[in-house]
Amino acid sequence: QFYALFFLQSILKVDGYTANLLIAWSLLLGTGFFLVWGALSDKIGRKPIILAGCLIGALTLFPIFKMITTNANPALEKAYETVKVQVVADPASCGDLFNPVGTRVFSAPCDTARAFLAQSSVKYSTVPGPAGSPVKVVVNDKDVPYTDAKTSNPAITAAVQAAGYPKAGDAGVVKMSHPFDVFRPQVASVIGLLFILVLYVTMVYGPIAAMLVELFPTRIRYTSMSLPYHIGNGWFGGLLPATAFAITASTGDIYSGLWYPVIFAAITVVVGALFIPETKDVDISKT
Structure with a gap:
């Protein structure tokens, strides 16, 4: 969720207007799945969907971001392999x-x-x-x-x-001339890949609000939900661009920053599977 816009603008050198439109379209197409996964979690449970989203993300982020490079800035990909x-x-x-x-x-x-x-x-x-x-x-x-x-x-x-590295503004970099310029293959491909990333987000965020409420008794619920949630999102999510860039700069590999979200997604799978209870059938009126 946090890394895609950073990757498009800072790594692939997609202009800010286009990068934000690409993200906006992927969010527009994917937003309805918050409801889909939330409703499904009422039937099969919160944990399976949340942990599946994290696990699939951890396993597929590297190939997806490499495909984003292929479609968004093919000249950079070629230089990356040959120079x-x-x-x-x-x-x-x-x-x-x-x-x-x-x-x-x-x-x-x-x-x-x-x-x-x-x-x-x-x-x-x-x-x-x-x-x-x-x-x-x-x-x-x-x-x-x-x-x-x-x-x-x-x-x-x-x-x-x-x-062989492309110059800023080279013609091969994906570019949208207006908000509805989405039917060209290059643009549609990037939006499609970003849409897949949004699906992973919706798998986690669709059920998570209900699960957080159900995890804690009433007397400590507000603090128990808010404190870890905002530390996780604010600090670990907010520091992602800086941390990912530091990893990239230290290794010289534009994809190495992906280890940051991959590792945290994997940690979530392990901790969630071993230590977090299923909450679907918890009656919050009695806690």
Whole structure:
């Protein structure tokens, strides 16, 4: 739910207007399934549907997001598979890139180089260099001067684009000219994939309100529902873009940030299956 818009805009470089319309259409098509799964949970139980949504999501997020890349920015996908980029640096000079509130200032050349490449959606690997050696960026086995620029590095940008990475605004990136421009195959395919992600969301959120009410007795219900729910959504969900970007920047893989939602979905399946009771038949008037 939280990652798709971030991925479209920050990783695939889809313009904000198009990205928001794509998400809006997927939500419009999928919203009715909140009612479907909620009603079904009244018949078969809350747990099976919620845990199925989390499990299916954990198993399929990687292939779905790769298909989103294929359809939304095919040139990026091709470059991702064919262009080899390396950051060669003394391992002692490379730190972590976790910046949850955007206040950290990275000054080490290894960190600024990796952050710049990650922000440019360039796949790269970090190669250990000799102790004390300066940072070097290598694109398809050719050394590229690195000037330690934190926001712009024309030499690296030119090198990766010459090797095959698309420029901002290239024609191959999915783009919608108006809100109802949904019938072209490229646009429809991306909306369809996003719709699948929305289905996973509806499987969890359709039954969850009833389940949270049924989990707790009246005297502690409000606190018991609100506190963990908003910690989970506010902190773990709200920090997802920053955490996912830090993972992506550290590994050089645009898909590695998906491990964050995948791991939490998997944890939910395990904890839910082992420790959370089924609540469908709980009479909340007697608790």
